[in-house]
Amino acid sequence: MMADRVDRAADGSSITMFTGKGGVGKTTCAAATALHYSSLGERTLAISTDATPSLSHIFSITNGDKPARVNETLYINELGVAEIKEMWDRKFGREVYEVFSSLVDIEYPEFVEFMTSVLPGLGDEFMVDYIRELASAGEYRALIWDTAPLGQTLALLKTPALLGQHLKMAPRIYSKLKLGQRSHEPVIDILKRWEQLSAANMNFLRNKVKFVVVTIPEALAVEQLQGVFSEMNGYGLPVQQLVINNVVSDDGSEFLTTKARQQRSYLDHIYDRYSEMEIIELPMFAYELKGVDRLKELEKSLFR
16 A cells, blocks of 8 residues: 655655556546645645646546646646646747757747657656756645656656767767857857756656556556566666556456456466565446545545
């Protein structure tokens, strides 16, 4: 079971990142976790960076506020493409434009569209930086991060390493370029700041974020687990918990007996392969987990 106490980072905040393939219930698990920390009196923010977020649907929030208030201590914020583009533009856009405008002739609006759409990896790194700053600000004691589906999340984790490889060649490429158009700062100095930012974000992921992988006891999801763990371990990002969602209980009916028997082999494989890890089983519910009262049922299974 998940710990009843909030695991604290050095600055007093708690950051939990939920990841998994699409459709396994990671957003619902993130919502129930946020509800739990909120019930402990912790000012909590649940953030979704999924392109098709569903936190507001799960909590039955319809007012469109960002962030939206669920109760006195719980807030949710769904960051779609428009919000991410606006925040990226405000913090990094002009500086990044100075570098690229040294190489190509492009107007700023078209450049922003290119960077946030064609090169989403940089947007992903921005989200890591955004959440790192949220944690440092201290407005929320617990941050629950519902990420995009698994493939996009792994791309996010690769971004700092790819940037680091690029910057090894940067002095030879950029040292002879003109100064930034607006700041008149050497382009290579701007790139060094990016390198420092990338290192800070990776350090944040490694040392202050709790990673929870959500899966279901089905063939494809189980097959993908090994690749997920290998990828994350390769970046020094150990998964602390594995949540197995939608586990069927055998109630004697032919359908559920067959389904439970089918799941058993996958459950056995998971427990055998990942025996050293904390594993939590969540039951399959007969109803949609929508609204605070229903989420409390899932919370009981997550935090027994």
